[in-house]
Amino acid sequence: MSVLFIVVPLALFVVALAVGAYVWSARAGQFDDLDTPAVRMLHDDGAEGPHPR
Amino acid sequence: MTAASAVSGASAANLAGRFGVACTHCGLAVPPGLVREGAPHGTRFCCAACATAYDLLQSHGLGGYYAFSERREVAVRRTDRSYDEFDHPAFAELYVQPAGEGRLRTELYLEGVHCASCVWLVERVPLLVPGAVRAELDVRRSLARVEWDPRQVSLSAIARALDTLGYAAHPFRGVTRDAMRTREDRAMLTRIGVAGAIAGNVMLAALALYSGEFHGMEREYERLFRWVSFGLTIPALLGPGRLFFAGAWSALRTRTLHMDLPIAIALGAGFARGAINTLADSGPVYFDGVCVLVFLLLTGRFLQQRGQRAAADAAELLYSLAPTSARVRGSDGAERECPAAGLLPGMEVVVRAGESFPCDGEVVEGRSSVNAALLTGESRPAGVAPGGAVYAGTLNVQAPVVVRVGAPGEASRLAQLLRHVEEGAARRAPVVAFANRLSGVFVAVVLVLAAVTFALWYGRHPQAAWDHAIALLIVTCPCALALATPLAVTVAVGRAARGGLYIKGGDAIELLARPGVLVLDKTGTVTEGRTTLVAWQGDDAVRPAVLALEDGSSHPIADGFRRAWPGLAAARATELAHHVGGGITGVVNGAEVLVGAPRFVATRTGADADAWVRRLGDATLTPVLVAVGGRVVAVAGLGDRVRDDARATLDRLRARGWRTLLLSGDDPGVVAAVGNRLGFAPGEVTGAATPEAKLAAVVRLKAGARDRRAPVVMVGDGVNDAAAIAAADVGIGVHGGAEACLATADAYLTTPGIEPLVRLGDGARRTMRVIRRNILFSLGYNLLGVVLAMTGVISPLIAAIMMPASSITVVLGSWLGRSFDATATRPGGRAHGAAGAEPGTGAAAVAA
Incomplete structure (x- = not known):
């Protein structure tokens, strides 16, 4: 069971990565508008997106 | 009414039903005369605007728009402004x-x-x-x-x-506040995310510790998990949890009792005790309870914040109504553009036909008619001549006029009306104040109980005194209580939105749950809000001539004629002349034709206009006389049709105990007649009410209410109702209303008609039942917890397990509780929502 001494810190490290990713996305405004992107993805009709690629 | 008046009673809805032809662009009924056989791809349009929009989209390869099943159900309204x-x-x-x-x-x-x-x-x-x-x-x-x-x-x-x-x-115009709010939202989401991740992991560690407690665990592993949870709790308190300590600190400084105070004490004491025990390597740690507390409280707070948010948007949108620029005429007669904010009293501005007035003022040149529906709700344009007063935001319908600026910007009547709206929104605070008072009591009771517990046990067992006091603070944590209302409201609002009802705040649901006074606007609310030809008496052969005269006029009466006979080809008219406030004259096939108000036609022909008007047999209609060659040949009655569902809805609301009132800016005679048709008692109908009078009436009703809990509800569609809507306990905007009015309202209906009002009341009642059940449960739970903790039956560890359990029960209760019926149908669509997947809602067929 002594593997716990390695696995638990490792798990915490992964959690830290995930939390870091979440904080980044929240600060970058990815959760600002939860309604529009849901309908926007339905519109993907080929080459002519609204965003320059 | 004779067979000649076949157009009467033909609403857009049953036109569509009768002819089964929908506009390719907007989906509204296409008048039969406009259906062109053999048009490419079977296209047909209800108006030129739709045809233009369709061509524009097709020419840019954007025909995919028409593949959407859920498209706008309102007519395209283009303003053709120059911008x-x-x-x-x-x-x-x-x-x-x-x-x-x-x-x-x-x-x-x-x-x-x-x-x-x-x-x-x-x-x-x-x-x-x-x-x-x-x-x-x-x-x-x-x-x-x-x-x-x-x-x-x-x-x-x-x-x-x-x-x-x-x-x-x-x-x-709300850019700065919007940026601030976005920052706040992001910070809150970050806090919730971090707190959630930490709480989850600390719970996992706690799970290991609890099972170790029962099945035995080696010391070294126990120590590992204790230190892990200790290490995780520090950032949880320093990061997301800091909010509560800051709140508690400011509450202490201002000497008020705030929910944050016992929370901060529980968090601080729990953490301190846990830290000491971790270092001493004995006794329970409370880190799981502390972390979950932070997470759940933050979540509840965020939900609540969002609900209150929407109401604050109101004023920003209202300011968008007045024009942002004006055309100023200098002393040399030259015109130049100037921002509306830069207007000064005494300046002269030119306002063209179809533009809104940028300021209050006096007409100095030109004659026109003004649609003041924005301020008065009166749908018929009124004539203005030099010397007449005009108001900012109202629409110049007919001809260009020059206006001397009287009151620009903040001093205008529109701006004052908007201030009323803001004040009305701010006045809703009492509900919030009450909630804060209640939480103050709750806080005081919890703190006193914790102190009593500590004092009682300290004499016997100092160590146990700490544990029991902390257990009490943790178990009485108000998170179930804090979640009880916002969660039930959030679920209800989501379901209601799927059924075509947008509700902005929880207080609206609370207030609508019991019947009170329902004040309805007339134009656009119980009526369709546009002029329609309702009755026609006389010679049908003159119809093409009437159309010829009305063609090209932007007057609502002309619109009414055009909509009534869309298939009819207009005759050719020459020598057209518009007489402001009177009518139109012209020559068709060599004969002089007059179309206009009875008095105008009577003075020109000498006919007995009153006799013709009486033939209409309906005083609510605007009579229009048609004369050919000096002889009256027909009379038309135009008016605003009462919505088909209005009577039935009102009767059902009355049966549920609502008192209904009709309050309109329209002519008292017309309002009385409509009120009579809808089953209002004579005393329940008021006409000629200005926006200020509407506001005063609502305020009076609120002050005079015998039962404080019976709400005063205002239902309207225009900006003229906005102040009253904001001042009412609950303001409701109807489908198709002015955007500003919808922004001010606490709730608005996204389907035409007022039938959803019934569903709104029923849903609110059921939601309140869920909320009451949640609150009762969490209060009872807290009471039980207090008794157990004070008597020393539960340790802080058990308290930490009990606390999230109560929250989960509240979450489930809100989710499974019957609130709004999500199966309401939308016109032309199938039922939305997933009632089948939600136990409880399927059986709620009350809204049938």
Whole structure:
């Protein structure tokens, strides 16, 4: 069971990565508008997106 | 009524039913005369605006728009404004920011944004207008962020393109507050995310510790998990949890009792005790309880915050109504554009037909008619002549006039009305104040109980005194209580939205749960809000001549005629002359034709106008007489049709105990007649009410209410109702109403008619039942916890397990509880929502 001494810190490290990713996305405004992107993805009709690629 | 008046009673809905032809663009009924056989792809349009929009989309390869099943259900309303002021340097200074690479960016508030197809359409503006780089739409707030290259295209051209598609654009004036709010939201989401992740992991560690407690665990592993949870709890308190300590500190400084106070004490004491025990390597640690507490409380707070948010948007949108620019005439007679904010009393401004007045003032030149529906709700334009007063925001219908500025900007009547709206929104505070008082009591009781527990046990067992006091603080944590209302409200609002009811705040649900006084506006609320030809008596052969005269007039009466006989080819008329406030004269086939008000026609022909008007047999209609060659041959009655569902809905509301009142700015005679038809008692009907009078009436009703809990509800559609809507306990905007009125309202209906009002009341009642059950449960739970903790039955460890259990029960209770019926049908669509997947809602067939 002594593997716990390695696995638990490792798990915490992964959690830290995930939390870091979440904080980044929240600060970058990815959760600002939860309604529009849901309908926007339905519109993907080929080459002519609204965003320059 | 005779067979000649076949048009009467033909609403758009049963026209569509009878002819089964829907406009290719907007889906409204197409009048039979406009259906062209053999048109390419079987297209047909209800109006020229729809045809233009269709051609525009097809020519740019955007026909995919018509593949959406959920499209706008309202007619395309284009304003054909020039949007010149969007290119003015003053406009740029206020609203435009640089976006890099020489591009510019601004946010536009769009009218008429409703659904998925709008997102699609608006975001394809860069394809329609070369030089527009990017357009992104926030569908919930109707805000479009537009980026463009000023070297290739002007903002006004983009605004005109949006207008052609049916989205009138306004500058968004709340940019600063919006940025602040976005920052707040992001910070809160970050806190919740961090707290959630930490709570989850600490719970896992706690799970290991608890099972170790029962099955035995080696010391070294136990120590590992204790230190892990200790290490995780520190950032949870320093990061997300700091909010509560800051709140508690400011409560202490201002000597008030706040929910944050016992929370901070419980968090601090729990953490301190746990830390000491961790270091001493004995006794329980409370880290799991502490972390879960932080997470759940933050979540509850966030939900509540969002609910209150929408109401604050109201005033921002209202300011978008007045024109942002004016055409000032200098002393040399030259006209130049000037921002409306720069107008000074005494200046002269030119207002063209179809434009809104930028200020209050007095007409000095020109005669026209003014649609003041914005202020008065009166749908018929009234004539103005030199010396007459005009008001900012009202529409100049007929001819250009010159206005001497009386009260610009903040001093105008519109601005004063908007201030009433803001004050009304602020006055809703008592509900919040009460909740705060209640929580103050709760806090005081908890603190006293904890102190008592500590004192009682300290004499016997100092160590146990700590544990029991901490257990009490943890188990009485108000998180179930804090979640009880916002969660039930959030679930209810979500379900209601799927059924076509947008509810902005929890207080609206609370208030609508019991019957009170329902005040309804007439025009546009219980009626359809547009002039329709309802009755026609006399010679049918003159109809083409009438159309010939009315053709090209923007008067609502002319619209009424055009809509009534869409298939009829107009005759050719010469020598057309518009007589303001009277009517139109012209020559058709060599004979002089007059179409106009009875008095106008009577003075010109000497006919007995009253006798003709009496033949209509309906005093609510606006009579229009038709004379050919000096002889009256027909009389038409135009009016605003009462909605089909109005009577039935009102009767059902009355049966549920609501007192109904009709309050309108329209002519008292007309209001009385409509009221009579809808079953109002004579005393329940008021006409000729100005916006200020409507506001006063609502305030009086609120003050005079015998039962404080019986709400005063105002239902309306126009800006003239906005102040009353804001002042009422609950304001409701109806489908198709002015955007500003919808923004002010606590709830609005997204389907035509007022039938959803019944569902709103029923749903609110059921939601309140869920909330009451939640509160009762969490209070009972807290009471039980207090007893157990004080008697020393539960340790802090058990308390930490019990605490989230109560929250979970409340979450489940809110989710499974019956609130709004999500199966309401939308016109032309099948039932939305997933009632089958939600136990409880399926059986709620009350709204049938």
